[in-house]
Amino acid sequence: MAAPSRRDLKISEEPLKTMTIANRSGNRRHAGPHLRASCKLGSHAYQSPRGTFMYTQRLLDDLDIQQVEIELQSEELRTVRAELEASVERYRELFELAPIGYATLDKQLRLCELNQAAARLLGRDRSSLRGTAFNALVSSADVPRLDLALVLAARAGARQRFAVSLHTGKAVCISVAKLDSSQMLLAMQEVNG
Numbered sequence: 001m002a003a004p005s006r007r008d009l010k011i012s013e014e015p016l017k018t019m020t021i022a023n024r025s026g027n028r029r030h031a032g033p034h035l036r037a038s039c040k041l042g043s044h045a046y047q048s049p050r051g052t053f054m055y056t057q058r059l060l061d062d063l064d065i066q067q068v069e070i071e072l073q074s075e076e077l078r079t080v081r082a083e084l085e086a087s088v089e090r091y092r093e094l095f096e097l098a099p100i101g102y103a104t105l106d107k108q109l110r111l112c113e114l115n116q117a118a119a120r121l122l123g124r125d126r127s128s129l130r131g132t133a134f135n136a137l138v139s140s141a142d143v144p145r146l147d148l149a150l151v152l153a154a155r156a157g158a159r160q161r162f163a164v165s166l167h168t169g170k171a172v173c174i175s176v177a178k179l180d181s182s183q184m185l186l187a188m189q190e191v192n193g
Contacts, residue, residue, distance in 0.1 A: 161175045
């Protein structure tokens with residue numbers, strides 16, 4: 001005969017020396033430490049052995065310990081999350097407010113993200129530049145050199161440096177490096193002189 005599940009039984013501490021067992025219909029049986037408590041569930045009778053109260057108390061203590069551990073882990077996760085969010089915000093500010101133009105390119109060499117300095121160098125607002133092929137913003141005489149440098153950076157993973165003229169008439173020095181398999185990072189700075 002199978003013992004009833006925890007859902008079927010409710011064990012509570014009344015006075016310390018008494019154990020109460022109740023089934024779903026609310027029938028209660030009390031037993032002192034020297035007796036065996038019994039309870040009818042359907043057609044089955046369950047006999048609780050001596051020491052069940054102590055065993056149940058141990059389980060409840062274990063559950064309390066686990067709950068405290070989970071609460072500590074949850075607090076630690078919240079702290080780590082707050083630190084990560086602060087770190088992301090610092091790097092976003094560094095990217096956005098950098099005096100050098102930064103942009104990321106996708107595999108098709110289109111602009112994905114760019115900071116304010118890059119948008120100023122390219123002469124348009126950022127929202128209109130996203131998705132634009134970067135070589136369309138470079139003077140036609142410099143497109144072959146740009147394409148070669150971007151291909152070398154994408155294939156070899158080595159940083160490439162070169163100067164190009166933009167359609168805005170500005171001459172810029174560009175450094176390009178592969179970020180991962182799908183993006184490259186461009187750093188652009190106007191050449192004065």
